[in-house]
Amino acid sequence: MKNKEKLKPLMFVGTGSDVGKSVINAAFCRIFLQDGYHPAPFKAQNMSLNSYASAEGLELGRAQAVQAEACGIPCLSAMNPILLKPTSQRKAQVVLNGKPVGDQTAREYFLKTDREFLFAEAMKAWKTLDDRYNPIVMEGAGSISEVNLWDKDITNMRVSLETGAPTILIADIDRGGVFGSVYGTIQLLPEAERRLIKGILINKFRGDISLFEEGRKTLEELTGVPVIGVVPYFSDIHIEQEDSVVIDYKRGHVKDGQVNVAVVLLRHMSNFTDFNTLERMPDVNLYYSANPEEIAKADIVLVPGSKNTISDLMYLRKQGLAKAIIQAAEAGKGVYGICGGYQIMGQEIHDPNQVEGEVESIPGLGLLPVITTLTKEKRTVQTAFQFADRDEACSGYEIHMGTTELQDGQPLCRLRDGSSDGCMVSPKLWGTYLHGVLDNKVVVEEIMKACQLEAKAVAFDYNEFKETQYDKLADHIRGHVDMDYVYSVMKED
Numbered sequence: 001m002k003n004k005e006k007l008k009p010l011m012f013v014g015t016g017s018d019v020g021k022s023v024i025n026a027a028f029c030r031i032f033l034q035d036g037y038h039p040a041p042f043k044a045q046n047m048s049l050n051s052y053a054s055a056e057g058l059e060l061g062r063a064q065a066v067q068a069e070a071c072g073i074p075c076l077s078a079m080n081p082i083l084l085k086p087t088s089q090r091k092a093q094v095v096l097n098g099k100p101v102g103d104q105t106a107r108e109y110f111l112k113t114d115r116e117f118l119f120a121e122a123m124k125a126w127k128t129l130d131d132r133y134n135p136i137v138m139e140g141a142g143s144i145s146e147v148n149l150w151d152k153d154i155t156n157m158r159v160s161l162e163t164g165a166p167t168i169l170i171a172d173i174d175r176g177g178v179f180g181s182v183y184g185t186i187q188l189l190p191e192a193e194r195r196l197i198k199g200i201l202i203n204k205f206r207g208d209i210s211l212f213e214e215g216r217k218t219l220e221e222l223t224g225v226p227v228i229g230v231v232p233y234f235s236d237i238h239i240e241q242e243d244s245v246v247i248d249y250k251r252g253h254v255k256d257g258q259v260n261v262a263v264v265l266l267r268h269m270s271n272f273t274d275f276n277t278l279e280r281m282p283d284v285n286l287y288y289s290a291n292p293e294e295i296a297k298a299d300i301v302l303v304p305g306s307k308n309t310i311s312d313l314m315y316l317r318k319q320g321l322a323k324a325i326i327q328a329a330e331a332g333k334g335v336y337g338i339c340g341g342y343q344i345m346g347q348e349i350h351d352p353n354q355v356e357g358e359v360e361s362i363p364g365l366g367l368l369p370v371i372t373t374l375t376k377e378k379r380t381v382q383t384a385f386q387f388a389d390r391d392e393a394c395s396g397y398e399i400h401m402g403t404t405e406l407q408d409g410q411p412l413c414r415l416r417d418g419s420s421d422g423c424m425v426s427p428k429l430w431g432t433y434l435h436g437v438l439d440n441k442v443v444v445e446e447i448m449k450a451c452q453l454e455a456k457a458v459a460f461d462y463n464e465f466k467e468t469q470y471d472k473l474a475d476h477i478r479g480h481v482d483m484d485y486v487y488s489v490m491k492e493d
Helices: 021-034 063-072 106-112 115-130 147-152 157-163 178-188 209-223 243-249 272-280 293-295 311-321 319-330 340-344 441-450 460-479 483-491
Strands: 010-013 040-042 045-047 052-053 060-061 082-085 091-096 099-105 136-139 165-171 199-204 228-230 260-263 285-290 300-303 335-338 347-348 362-363 369-372 379-387 394-400 403-406 414-415 421-427 429-432
Touching: 010 021, 010 157, 010 335, 010 421, 021 040, 021 136, 021 362, 021 460, 040 063, 045 199, 045 362, 052 063, 052 379, 052 394, 060 063, 060 082, 060 335, 063 136, 099 106, 106 293, 115 136, 115 157, 165 347, 178 199, 178 209, 199 209, 199 369, 199 379, 199 483, 209 228, 243 441, 260 293, 272 285, 272 460, 285 293, 293 319, 300 319, 300 340, 311 340, 311 421, 335 340, 335 441, 394 421, 394 441
Parallel strands: 010 136, 010 165, 040 136, 045 082, 165 199, 199 228, 260 285, 260 300, 300 335, 335 429, 347 369
Antiparallel strands: 052 060, 082 091, 091 099, 347 362, 369 403, 379 394, 379 414, 421 429
């Protein structure tokens, strides 16, 4: 039975990017669920190449989908009404309420879009959630002390002000400068916003926390805001990450005695969470690489999704990676493509409407007998399917702009609606539009069998693993945060 007591929404903001807001938000989502509430996440504006398809057939940032999972509820586009997906260093696709509305440069987005309209849309989305869930666990973006962007803010303290949310400031002590970043951030805020900062949370602490007790008191004296917790750094709790900065820690090379799986590191790679299941298998060494030699050494090569397929295909050729992928296939190794990777492995890619740029046609790697035409319309859908000749029910999702036609060969998957997906040349060579395909045990079993690798590594239930990790995360945060105080600020008038 869900707790009927209405709580104020809770907002997490940061002294900077990558301080741990998304993971902390997920922890509180699970804590509130455990305590009998019916929580939901919210982030007004997000920037990420790692997105997800909701059951409504709409798109949102992966972090909010993960947080919804921690809440025990299906994700909705309202949880992330504005999503920016970079297509180059200067441009991004703008996704509003789950649907793309065009590409813009950063200058165009910040200076020419109607900020009041975007904020109003974000607040409409928030209201739909607040009417259904309790509490709303909100997340800001980047740093709240970017004074040059305050008049354009639609995701940080303006949301706190609009919703009356008590706000927790998160700082990453691991990167250093925590006193200056916390004090400076709070002091820069206008008085109305400063009053909403109800607590400071120090994240990623290494070593003996008792040694920071004096530091805690100093911060409270400097800012007049209580330090509600000091959370130790952890590496044994695994929560899906959204920011591709985590890939820097996943670059690697082959290891003896393991199944070596190389993910080709594209410049515009999207949805790297497609490989989380393989990464967690004890017998698998999964690594990301843009080194042709490391690709050539792998047992299995995975070509991931891309937000700019043609640009990444040109990059593969320039770096010698295209040749390495082709040679891996010719050597009889497992080579598989997902979404943009599927398009790249085909015979041709056409872009008559210049969706991705000025190049209207380019030959693919020629590994799969398919031709892709990029389109302005985006397909965003969750789907059930059956893989190859197996009867087991599988699940995945599609997020792509383009249609792909088989010229030969056979489809890879049978979809629930009776249609088909993908192309299989052999069990060692196929491509699919289905993100999450590797989260299905049957698919990994078939890959291991085809490549004559040890299949014992697939004895792993990823969904059960994720649930365990959410609970571990919640326990970790409970043990180091003053939850009584958090509840008190969410209940006060």
